[in-house]
Amino acid sequence: MSKRSDWAFKIGLVMARSEISEEVAFKLSNLGSEVTPTQTAEAGINLLSDPGIDVLVADIDAIELDCLDFLKSCKRTKPDTAVILLGSAFDAEVAFEAARLGAYQCLSKPIEPDRMVDVIDHALDGARLKREASTVRQMVVGYRRSDRFIVGKSEVMQKIAEVIEKVARSRASTVLIQGESGTGKELIAKAIHFRGAPEAPFMEITCSSLPENLLESELFGYEKGAFTDAKSSKAGLVELAEGGTLFLDEIGELPLNLQAKLLRLIEMKRFRRIGGVKDIEVSTRIIAATNRDLKAAMDHGKFREDLYFRLMVIPIYVPALRERKDDIPILASYFIDYFNAELNKSVRGLSREAQEVMLNYHWPGNVRELRNTIERAILLESTDLILPEHLPHEMLEASHSPSRSLSSSISPSVPISLKEAERRAIVAALAWSGGNKSKAARLLGISRQTLRQKIKALGLAKN
Ligand SMILES: Nc1ncnc2c1ncn2[C@@H]1O[C@H](COP(=O)(O)OP(=O)(O)OP(=O)(O)O)[C@@H](O)[C@H]1O
Ligand SMILES: [Mg+2]
Known part of the structure; x- marks a missing residue:
């Protein structure tokens, strides 16, 4: 499910001028984004604070800085902005480290412009959620009585x-x-x-x-x-x-x-x-x-x-x-906002996959159940996005949507070996789980022991 409707964001591209970069810039502008192209690492980092872009895409082959140093500078300047890295040869260790430092995704070149637009679309979800959360207060019915609002846009x-x-x-x-x-x-x-x-x-x-x-x-x-x-x-x-x-x-x-x-x-x-x-x-x-x-x-x-x-x-x-599913995302972001304040957390929102699980669920306990689900997820987890694994078991079982978190990172633009697919799936799972091996193993559907062996065999171990 693509939320292509909302593309009114600022996107920075750090890339050498090429047909591909121009095609990507053209497509993004057509969708309604404001695109700023630059060619140097410094200009890219500057874009983060001025004019304050929402997503930065950087081709690491085109910049003079080391990729991880570049990423660190980006994160220091604007920790919340999604950074997508492009490169012709991502070493597994570098990709893993980049994910750990907070890169949104590392993409191997060559890459189709459409696939890049897709990844940017995903990366914009964070910015969309933030925008939604900040407008939630002015939503439909703002009946204020202490901390209570009626939220809904159906x-x-x-x-x-x-x-x-x-x-x-x-x-x-x-x-x-x-x-x-x-x-x-x-x-x-x-x-x-x-x-x-x-x-x-x-x-x-x-x-x-x-x-x-x-x-x-x-x-x-x-x-x-x-x-x-x-x-x-x-x-x-x-x-x-x-x-x-x-x-x-x-x-x-x-x-x-x-x-x-x-x-x-x-x-x-x-x-x-x-x-x-x-x-x-x-x-x-x-x-x-x-x-x-x-x-x-x-x-x-x-x-x-x-x-x-x-x-x-x-x-x-x-x-x-379940009869007014349009209300689910806005209610979720309202409760995320509410429990962030209440529990002193800073969860940014739902991952796209978690949102799909929620949209497919039948909510027998209605809004109360949604509120409790978000409260529990925020209380128990420390990641900045709520992922499907933070949702109750029965909700995942009831959802018919296959998790796309891993499939998206193993569907490359050129064919790859099974071993490479396995490696990428593991890198992605470790990145999703913030390096937590038990969670990563659960995402991959294998035991922790098997995951450890594979990490070792693939040379992904950090020491
Ligand atoms: N549209 C909404 N926007 C924000 N919060 C909502 C909304 N609908 C319900 N809630 C929240 O969900 C919880 C349940 O709502 P409420 O107690 O009003 O339900 P109810 O219909 O009276 O349920 P019951 O029949 O079990 O008494 C409350 O915490 C309420 O604040
Ligand atoms: Mg009641």
Whole structure:
């Protein structure tokens, strides 16, 4: 899957003038990039700070500096910028060292211009992610309440954003939010409230959390002496939410008797405390949420029809994450941003392969599961990109996408021997895993012991 849509980046080329370099520059400019060609190592390094390019491609045969020294200078000047090295003869040791120093990729010449454009496309992912992460704050719905935003750019989330906006500004008194667990129902309820009346009280209760009598006294309060333990009177949540919002989560679990009381409250805007003799008037917005099929509950006599239709005046249906996959990348970068700040890490984003795994997954736990996945990956890993191996096992198994991290580095422009392919796969795996042999072995599907033997046999050992 190529994200060819976004090429508005600055790319530096350090290459001798040739037909190839001109063709590459031409193709990149056509895609929308700003290309700056230079011919010397010094000019290349200068490009990193001024004008601040996003990817640097350098032909090491064309420069007067040693390739690793050049790379070190680049990384010192701008550690985050992807550097792609071209060379006619990359020694395995040099390629490995270059990967360790942070080269994005070492490419052997001759190379087709199209293949080079492909590699640059991959290398731009880091810059794209960063751009996405910095714009995420201004995304679609910026309902701010401490650190919470509703993030999403799918059409359906945009529609929901509009509804939230309208309802928040209106005097609409009831809203019903339906959707699977973890889709963001509570977040939406809070958005409506904080968007409309941020200073007013927001009271919430989960209808399945208490037995009926306790739920009733929590909701409606009681007068002194209403029952044995009622030593003094107490206001319920309905009263405490006056002027603000009462959020009834898991409304499908509300006992029938309380459904009748709730209906009266909604219709009359008044209620009585338990044991009370006079009505209390309130103007409280009621937002109900459920992950159950209320219609089915109604058909089975477990939910009152009149209450159902009263709540359905403003229905919001939040689709499962798998039904709005457009939201996955932006949610992921939002949570990466969030947990970087929270956990003091500096993960740049998802690798393309990890993103594919996520896009192919069915997310039974929806956004909550995505959030937990990113939190775990950031907490446990120290690499700067989240790779497929940082994702839960079941996610990788469920994903049908073959990992392309290795295949891309062993598909050369000219045929190579099997031994060379093996060598490149090992170099790439070691680079991906930051030199960690256990991880590299896992990526290659071989044991650590076998990997060690191969490293030795191929002369890749560092001493
Ligand atoms: N669009 C979104 N943007 C940002 N964060 C989101 C979004 N949707 C959900 N979340 C986050 O995912 C988690 C789950 O959301 P929430 O608690 O609102 O789900 P829910 O639908 O109420 O789930 P449940 O039915 O299990 O109660 C929360 O941490 C929430 O902040
Ligand atoms: Mg909830």
